Amino acid sequence: MKLLRDQSAALRxxxxxxxxxxxxxxxxxxALHLGLLATLPRRVTDFVRLVAILFAAVTxxxxxxxxxxxxxxxxxxxxxxxxGKCIAPAEEMRxxxxxxxxxxxxxxxxxxxxxxxxxxxxxxxxxxxxKTGSVLGQDGFCQSCHEYAAVKLDCFECHQPxxxxxxxxxxxxxxxxRKP
Amino acid sequence: MATxxxxxxxxxxxxxxxxxxxxxxxxxxxxLYMEHSGHVVTGMNNQIVWGLxxxxxIFLIVAASGVLNVASIGSVFGKKPYKSRAPLxxxxxxxxxxxxxxxxxxxxxxxxxxxxxxxxxxPTSVFGWNVILYPGMYAIVAVYLxxxxxxxxxxxxxxxxxxxxxxxxxxxxxxxxxxxxLVARQAYGNAILPAMFxxxxxxxxxxxxxxxxxxxxxxxxxxxxxxxxxxxxxxLGTFVAAVFYFVAxxxxxxxxxxxxxxxxxxxxxxxxxFPVLFWVGYVLVGTVxxxxxxxxxxxxxxxxxxxxxxxxxxxxxxCLLYVFIIxxxxxxxxxxxxxxxxxxxxxxxxxxxxxxxxxxxxAFGGLGIAFTLTTVGVRVLRFLPQDDIAELxxxxxxxx
Amino acid sequence: MSQHQNPRRAFIAxxxxxxxxxxxxxxxxxxxxxxxxEANAAPRPAGQAASPAIRWGLLIDAxxxxxxxxxxxxxxxxxxxVSEQMPDPRQNxxxxxxxxxxxxxxxxLTTLPMMCQHCAKPPCVDVCPTGASMKRxxxxxxxxxxxxxxxxxxxxxxxxxxxxxxxxxxxxxxxxTPRGKGCVESxxxxxxxxxxxxxxxxxxxxxxxxMTFGDLNDPESVxxxxxxxxxxxxxxxxxxxxxxxxxxxx
Ligand code: SF4
Ligand code: SF4
Numbered sequence: 001m002k003l004l005r006d007q008s009a010a011l012r013x014x015x016x017x018x019x020x021x022x023x024x025x026x027x028x029x030x031a032l033h034l035g036l037l038a039t040l041p042r043r044v045t046d047f048v049r050l051v052a053i054l055f056a057a058v059t060x061x062x063x064x065x066x067x068x069x070x071x072x073x074x075x076x077x078x079x080x081x082x083x084g085k086c087i088a089p090a091e092e093m094r095x096x097x098x099x100x101x102x103x104x105x106x107x108x109x110x111x112x113x114x115x116x117x118x119x120x121x122x123x124x125x126x127x128x129x130x131k132t133g134s135v136l137g138q139d140g141f142c143q144s145c146h147e148y149a150a151v152k153l154d155c156f157e158c159h160q161p162x163x164x165x166x167x168x169x170x171x172x173x174x175x176x177x178r179k180p
Numbered sequence: 181m182a183t184x185x186x187x188x189x190x191x192x193x194x195x196x197x198x199x200x201x202x203x204x205x206x207x208x209x210x211x212l213y214m215e216h217s218g219h220v221v222t223g224m225n226n227q228i229v230w231g232l233x234x235x236x237x238i239f240l241i242v243a244a245s246g247v248l249n250v251a252s253i254g255s256v257f258g259k260k261p262y263k264s265r266a267p268l269x270x271x272x273x274x275x276x277x278x279x280x281x282x283x284x285x286x287x288x289x290x291x292x293x294x295x296x297x298x299x300x301x302x303p304t305s306v307f308g309w310n311v312i313l314y315p316g317m318y319a320i321v322a323v324y325l326x327x328x329x330x331x332x333x334x335x336x337x338x339x340x341x342x343x344x345x346x347x348x349x350x351x352x353x354x355x356x357x358x359x360x361x362l363v364a365r366q367a368y369g370n371a372i373l374p375a376m377f378x379x380x381x382x383x384x385x386x387x388x389x390x391x392x393x394x395x396x397x398x399x400x401x402x403x404x405x406x407x408x409x410x411x412x413x414x415x416l417g418t419f420v421a422a423v424f425y426f427v428a429x430x431x432x433x434x435x436x437x438x439x440x441x442x443x444x445x446x447x448x449x450x451x452x453x454f455p456v457l458f459w460v461g462y463v464l465v466g467t468v469x470x471x472x473x474x475x476x477x478x479x480x481x482x483x484x485x486x487x488x489x490x491x492x493x494x495x496x497x498x499c500l501l502y503v504f505i506i507x508x509x510x511x512x513x514x515x516x517x518x519x520x521x522x523x524x525x526x527x528x529x530x531x532x533x534x535x536x537x538x539x540x541x542x543a544f545g546g547l548g549i550a551f552t553l554t555t556v557g558v559r560v561l562r563f564l565p566q567d568d569i570a571e572l573x574x575x576x577x578x579x580x
Numbered sequence: 581m582s583q584h585q586n587p588r589r590a591f592i593a594x595x596x597x598x599x600x601x602x603x604x605x606x607x608x609x610x611x612x613x614x615x616x617x618e619a620n621a622a623p624r625p626a627g628q629a630a631s632p633a634i635r636w637g638l639l640i641d642a643x644x645x646x647x648x649x650x651x652x653x654x655x656x657x658x659x660x661x662v663s664e665q666m667p668d669p670r671q672n673x674x675x676x677x678x679x680x681x682x683x684x685x686x687x688x689l690t691t692l693p694m695m696c697q698h699c700a701k702p703p704c705v706d707v708c709p710t711g712a713s714m715k716r717x718x719x720x721x722x723x724x725x726x727x728x729x730x731x732x733x734x735x736x737x738x739x740x741x742x743x744x745x746x747x748x749x750x751x752x753x754x755x756x757t758p759r760g761k762g763c764v765e766s767x768x769x770x771x772x773x774x775x776x777x778x779x780x781x782x783x784x785x786x787x788x789x790x791m792t793f794g795d796l797n798d799p800e801s802v803x804x805x806x807x808x809x810x811x812x813x814x815x816x817x818x819x820x821x822x823x824x825x826x827x828x829x830x
Contacts, residue, residue, distance in 0.1 A: 107629075109724055112716055114775050115626025121755050158725050158760030160661075160753040167661045167752035218748035218761045225670035226744045229732040289730015289745060289762030297729050300710040307709035307733050363819060364703060364739035513741055515694075515815060516830070519681040523694075525674045525741065 076145035077138075082126045087117040097123070120159055128163035136161040189399075193559060200552030207545010210538040211286035219289065222539040227526045228509045232535040233287040235501045236543035239384070240280030240550055241355055242377060243497070245348040246385020248273045248321070252348075255324075255341025260572055261408045266341070268396075268563040269389060270325045272554060273348075274318065276388070279550030281314055283542060306357045313351045320347050352378045359504075366443040367508025372433070376426040380497070383419035387493040390416065392554065394487045396564055405569055413486045417474040420493055424467050427500065439514065446511050447503060451530070454507040457499040466496010506533050623777035635700075635719040635824065636769055637796040638783070639803050639812065642692040642829035644790035650678055652693050655785035659770060661754035666747055673744035673759075675767045676782060681830065690830055693782065693791075696721060696742040696767035697815065698824030704734035704743065704766075713764075719796075719824050720769045728763040735764060739816050742766045769824075796824065 086093060088100075100118040107113040127141040128134055135142040136156060146153040214221060224231040247269050254263030285291060302308045324344045327337040356377030362368035390412060397404055431448065434440040447454050470489035473479050480486070510531045515521065521528030535543075557563070624630070656676045657663060666672050676695040682688070698721050704713045705721065712728035715721050723734075723743075735743045743766045750760050756772045759765050770780035778784070783791040794803035806812075812826040 105726065109722065109726075110714060110716070112624070112630030112718065112771070112775060113627060114624065124755070157749070158753065158758040158763070160755045160758070163755075165753075165755055167663055167754060215762075219745065220666055220668075220671055220748040225668060225747075226672070226674065226735070227670055227741070229735045229745060289732070289764070290728065291730075293727075293729045296710055296727050300712075300727050302708055302711040304706045305709045305711075305733070307707065307731060311709060358733075361707065362703075362736055364737055368736075509736075513739065515740060516679075516681055518684055519690075520684060522680040522682075523677050524669075525677045526670060527677075527679055527741070531670070 076148040078141065078145065079129070079139075080126075081128065081130055085126055087122070120155060124159075124161065125163045128161075132162075133165070134162045193555070196555050197552060200548050200555055203548030204545050204552055205548075207283075207542050207548055208286070210541035210545065211291070214287070214538050214542065215291055221536060223533055223535045224539065225531070227531040228506060228533045230505060230509065231533060232539050232543045233283050233546070235498065235505050236546050237280040237283040237287075238355065238505065239497055239501055240276045240283070240546055242352060242381045243384040243388050243494075244273045244276035244280060245317070245352045245355075246381030246383070247276065247389050248344060248348050249382055249385055250389050251324070252341055252345040255328075255338050256345050258338075261411070261567060264567060265389070265393070265565045266337075267325060267328050267561070268393070268558070268565055270321050270328070270344075271557045271561065271563055272389060272392060273321055275553035275557060276550045277314065277317060278553060279546040279548070282549055283546035286542060286545075287539075306354060306361050310351075310354045310358070313347075313354050317347060317351055320344050348381075349378060352381045359508075365508060365513060366434075366440055366511060367447075367504065370430065370433075372426065372430050376423075376430060379419065379422045379426055380500075383416065383423045383493060384497045386412070386416050386419055387490040387497075390486060390490040391494070392558075393565065394490075396558060400564060402564075405567055408567060409486060413474050413480065413489070416486070416489065416493070417471060420467060420470055420474075424463075427462070439517065442514075443511050446530070447507050451507060451510070452532075454503050454510070458503045458507075461499025462496045462503065465492050466499060470496070509533075624775055630716050630718040630720075630775075632717040633797060634717075635796040636774060637698070637719070637794065637803055637824040637826065638769075638780070639792040639794075639806055639826050639828065640692055641790045641792075642690050642827055644788040644829075645691050645693065646788055647680070647689060647691045649691075649787070651785050651787055652676060652782035652791070653678060655781040656695075656767070656770075659754075659773075659781035660757040660768070661752055661759070663752055664748065664750060671745075671747040673746060673765060675744065675765070692827060692830065694740060694742070694815075695782075695825065696738075696769075697740050697821070698767075698769060700822035700824065702821065703737040703739065707733045707737040709733065716771070720771050720774070721766070721824075722768055722771065723764055723766065725758065725760065725763040725765070730762040730764065732764060738766075739819055739821070 088096075093100075097118075101120050101123070104116045104118040105120070107116065108119075123142075124135050129137065129140060132140065134140055137143060140161070142153060142155075142161070222231065250262055250269035251266035253259050254261075254266045285294060288297075290296075297311060301311065320340070320343055324337070324340040327333040327340040353374045356374035359368040360371060360373040393404070431444060435444045447458060449455055470492045473485045473489040473492070510533060512521075512526060512528050512530065515527065653676050660675065662673050662675060664672065676693050679692055679694050681690045681692070683690070698719055700715075700719065702713070702715055702721050705715055707713075708728075709731060710727045710729055712724045712726075713721070713734045714724055730745065732745055735741075735745060743764050745764050746759060746761050748761055753759055757768070770778070770782075773780060779793045780791075783793045792803045792806060794801040796804060796807070798804055799808075806828075807826060810828055812828050813830055814821075814823040814826060815830075
């Protein structure tokens with residue numbers, strides 16, 4: 001719990017002001033809602049609150065995150081395996097990489113636009129660790145930073161985190177000239 | 181019935197609430213497990229893609245909108261005895277809707293993407309409409325409850341009741357349309373389905389209401405006035421008979437279409453568990469017995485006969501839905517008429533579905549949520565229907 | 581594309597008689613890659629969207645499809661990294677499957693591969709609540725796994741059982757074909773290859789040349805000419821979904 005609090009405090013300190021404003025606006029809206037509820041008879045508000053709480057408890061995301069194993073979250077490991085080839089300055093990448101690949105992914109998938117500078121496979125090819133071949137793992141480029149910032153990393157449920165990966169079945173198939 | 185001693189009564193209430201809470205919690209845990217391991221731990225597969233959770237969820241959702249009829253009859257059609265039942269009916273509606281929706285959502289492959297479902301809307305999708313219809317239902321019922329409970333708002337309760345009534349018809353139409361729009365499979369893609377779902381909701385909702393009402397009256401050591409009981413029982417009988425009429429029409433028209441006869445033969449005669457559930461579960465237990473209990477004078481004078489009839493109707497409902505949802509998927513799609521078909525993927529073959537523990541627990545978790553919300557809600561809100569018999573008699577609303 | 585067909589057919593005729601199956605497939609890939617290079621239009625340039633002027637399609641000749649052969653299925657699963665084996669095989673993904681048909685009137689056996697038919701009016705797209713199931717401008721039907729919530733409504737709606745649900749976490753995806761637990765997937769017509777100017781893997785690896793890939797909108801394409809001259813079928817044509825995959829010989 002303490003860990004969580006530390007992380008979110010760290011995160012908030014690093015967030016641009018706009019986000020912090022956003023939070024307080026949300027709080028304001030919440031207060032407004034409560035105000036509205038106050039006009040209802042108490043029995044009803046109690047019940048509505050009960051339903052809301054149960055409903056919220058029920059629907060909270062149960063998805064796993066790549067949370068660290070042992071109590072402390074270490075500083076992210078940012079080792080750049082192929083320096084100097086990035087599509088934008090580090091500062092911009094740090095801030096906007098998610099937006100860049102998100103917009104690119106929609107254009108590529110939905111409109112079929114290929115060959116854009118931003119691409120997740122591009123990121124992986126450059127940033128996969130020389131040791132493990134992957135951007136995940138304790139020291140992996142993506143995982144270590146996301147863990148530090150406590151931001152869920154969803155890409156690799158579907159995308160292959162290893163650079164130039166060949167599935168075992170596929171590698172075997174090309175070797176033997178047929179699928180096992 | 182002996183009056184419960186208040187201490188015992190209190191204890192019993194907490195025991196029930198804890199029981200319901202535990203069933204719900206186990207259901208949630210099962211869902212977490214499914215989410216973590218994937219649906220590989222369930223009995224659902226690429227042929228039978230919707231399973232037990234959907235049977236339970238659809239029952240809860242359909243009955244949820246049906247239970248609201250009790251309120252509608254009171255507010256919209258101005259029937260006094262039903263009016264005093266409106267708050268309870270609204271509460272039951274919310275409780276069951278919550279249980280059903282929770283199960284549907286937790287069964288999603290990506291339950292963590294609830295926000296995606298809420299923010300991406302495809303107007304051609306019946307599911308998409310439902311994403312609007314369900315939250316709308318909550319809002320409308322909440323407003324309706326407010327107009328019922330707040331004196332100053334009482335004059336608006338008729339309008340709110342009407343809006344609720346219309347909305348709930350839309351909602352059940354939406355639920356039925358989920359299947360009616362599926363031209364791909366023999367069991368579905370039939371225009372009768374939305375209407376059938378509406379009438380099913382009438383019957384099942386009323387049955388659930390009767391069960392809860394009877395339990396509450398028993399708890400408080402009260403008996404329902406015979407005239408009111410008689411009236412609600414007759415209504416239940418009418419609905420049950422109407423459902424049977426629709427189910428019969430659905431199957432008879434299918435038999436009439438040559439391309440569907442193989443499917444009907446499967447569901448009604450040769451399909452193993454499905455004909456058994458249909459004939460014994462739905463027809464005998466869920467329709468014939470309740471009708472006898474309701475309409476045979478010697479039987480319906482027996483204590484608890486209406487309660488028993490209602491319970492049987494609910495059991496029959498689950499059987500019917502199981503046959504409809506699972507049986508409809510177990511039968512192979514007819515892709516190449518005139519050919520005997522074989523493949524690595526169940527083409528031309530009957531599939532067998534055996535639910536596993538996690539999905540069964542999730543399904544029951546939905547019932548648990550509905551039960552807990554009802555138990556706690558009834559206690560907190562004191563929604564016990566109060567019949568002022570003298571007043572009703574004076575108004576000519578009940579005649580013995 | 582006709583240039584493509586001829587050397588390959590010639591090769592098969594020569595090789596089929598003398599060379600054992602194993603040796604044949606070991607040599608074949610190299611040849612195919614060359615053949616495809618000549619056969620296809622240049623890859624779509626970077627930055628250019630898929631064009632609605634094109635409608636990609638397949639023509640499958642069931643007369644040529646050899647009973648017992650699963651080369652197209654192996655090719656698809658290898659290309660797209662569909663390798664996982666669930667304890668219950670009904671939970672495995674089936675992007676493409678081989679169907680055996682026995683005519684009830686005369687007992688004649690026909691086999692054919694079946695995959696997503698890339699409907700022009702796809703029911704799976706109509707029913708998807710989030711719009712994750714989608715049709716690209718050039719007619720290829722895809723699932724946007726970023727917005728798929730795994731409700732499986734599209735699987736209920738597809739008249740060809742072309743869709744599969746991923747029942748367990750995956751780790752063996754290929755970089756070109758992302759796929760994962762909790763989402764629905766189906767044949768992508770090898771969109772990642774088509775965009776590079778290549779043919780779908782199944783088409784390329786069919787030793788019988790039973791599949792033709794091409795632009796249904798272009799009257800000059802091989803596929804369009806064949807459809808114009810031969811007797812072709814759309815499966816469950818009564819649904820009027822205007823399929824991108826056509827069959828010959830059923
Ligand atoms: S064949 Fe099925 S999955 Fe493919 S486009 Fe048609 S409906 Fe969709
Ligand atoms: S499973 Fe995914 S693609 Fe299919 S209908 Fe649901 S959200 Fe759409």
